[in-house]
Amino acid sequence: MxxxxxxxxxxxxxxxxxxxxxxxxxxxxxxxxxxxxxxxxxxxxxxxxxxxxxxxxxxxxxxxxxxxxxxxxxxxxxxxxxxxxxxxxxxxxxxxxxxxxxxxxxxxxxxxxxxxxxxxxxxxxxxxxxxxxxxxxxxxxxxxxxxxxxxxxxxxxxxxxxxxxxxxxSPTAFEFYEENFGLLSSHLIQEINAWLSDFNGNHEVVIEALKISVERNKRNWGYTKAILKDWYSKGLKSLKDIKALEIEFKKKISSANTKIHRKEMVPQWLANNKAEEKVAAIYDPSFEEEKRKLEAELRALDEELRGKNYK
Structure with a gap:
């Protein structure tokens, strides 16, 4: 039947x-x-x-x-x-x-x-x-x-x-992807599952990588996967680990910027004095006087030599 x-x-x-x-x-x-x-x-x-x-x-x-x-x-x-x-x-x-x-x-x-x-x-x-x-x-x-x-x-x-x-x-990584990137294929589901396995089933980690991709206007799985690879290579397994690394990185950047700022800072009065010294060196009156005397001696010597040659 x-x-x-x-x-x-x-x-x-x-x-x-x-x-x-x-x-x-x-x-x-x-x-x-x-x-x-x-x-x-x-x-x-x-x-x-x-x-x-x-x-x-x-x-x-x-x-x-x-x-x-x-x-x-x-x-x-x-x-x-x-x-x-x-x-x-x-x-x-x-x-x-x-x-x-x-x-x-x-x-x-x-x-x-x-x-x-x-x-x-x-x-x-x-x-x-x-x-x-x-x-x-x-x-x-x-x-x-x-x-x-x-x-x-x-x-x-x-x-x-x-x-x-x-x-x-608190959506799953699959739901977040579909809401912000598009429909999931069977292959993509397998890949996300594999990364979830690497991060002990922690959807928050994969979602964080997807969020970064969205914020940087890189809405593609390849970019997200590169972020996940970087975290995995550094042994980061939870969102807490990732945030801690981010804070540490920001501190290093801030410290480096402070050092550069301190190195380049010159007091205004010192900068003014240096400028005045350069001007003084260029327009020194004694230097100009010596120059005129030397030019006069050279002219006199030249005339003397010419007179001897015509005799």
Whole structure:
């Protein structure tokens, strides 16, 4: 029996899809929504190798795309151990109606889920109570009671809002890049991840390098990478280390400028005296008198010699 998956036309009008996703992102997202492994409940088992084979991508590209959809778009979760993928807003578009065939299918598929914590994330977006209750029976005892689960859902939503506010105040390196430089490619995500690894996962360091690039009107990754290489070669691992080095550098510059200033400073009175001495040396009256006497003696000697020659 053929399986069908719905993709609403509003998919192409979603602000996240329009403004935040690259063409590669859109292609990957459509694959996650419609590939043969998908289920009625939005949680299904699939390996990275299978994704790479289906899409014709390398494993590196698949890892980068999964990372992007988990950390940046926040649309999926993936369990590396069970190889299960959950599409978090699946229920919003696919679980709004329920009849006996749908509930039977949901119950059957829920029993096959290994990581039940993935169900909790999907439950937050299920509008239909019958489907929601079917989900609640398959999660931990803490969530078995529907009202408790609904209350927990609200609490988690509040926590998510708080986290979002925090993240807006302190964006990740990926978010800062996209806000100030442009869309990220898979290759660039890999490079930023590599630098984050070198700096112990410290996003602040990479963001600081990006900020410097923006301030100097050098909005390109090559310039930012050169800054990161310099910091790494100097053993700087945190923003605190970088700021400390910057302060030390400014002190050295200030000290050097002070020394130069002191060396070049000459009192005005001394400068005036030196100028007067030069003028005096040039227009000394005694020197002029001696010069006139010498010229007169030379003329007299010349006339005497001429007189002897004519005799």
């Amino acid at each position: 053929a399986k069908y998956r719905q993709v609403h036309t509003t998919f192409w009008q979603d602000p996240k899809v329009l403004e935040e996703m690259t063409p590669e992102d859109k292609y990957f997202y459509l694959y996650l929504l419609t590939n043969p492994n998908t289920t009625q409940i939005g949680v299904y088992q699939i390996t990275k190798k299978q994704m790479a084979f289906d899409l014709g991508y390398s494993m590196e590209s698949i890892n980068s795309l999964l990372h992007r959809f988990i950390t940046l778009h926040k649309l999926i979760k993936y369990n590396e151990q069970t190889r299960e993928l959950a599409i978090l807003n699946w229920g919003k578009y696919n679980l709004h109606k329920a009849g006996k065939p749908v509930i039977d299918c949901v119950n059957k598929e829920l029993k096959e889920v290994k990581d039940e914590t993935l169900l909790l994330d999907i439950m937050k977006h299920i509008p239909n109570d019958s489907v929601f209750q079917a989900f609640s029976r398959h999660v931990d005892d803490t969530y078995n009671d529907t009202s408790t689960c609904r209350g927990q859902e609200k609490e988690e939503e509040k926590e998510e809002e708080k986290e979002e506010k925090k993240k807006k105040g």
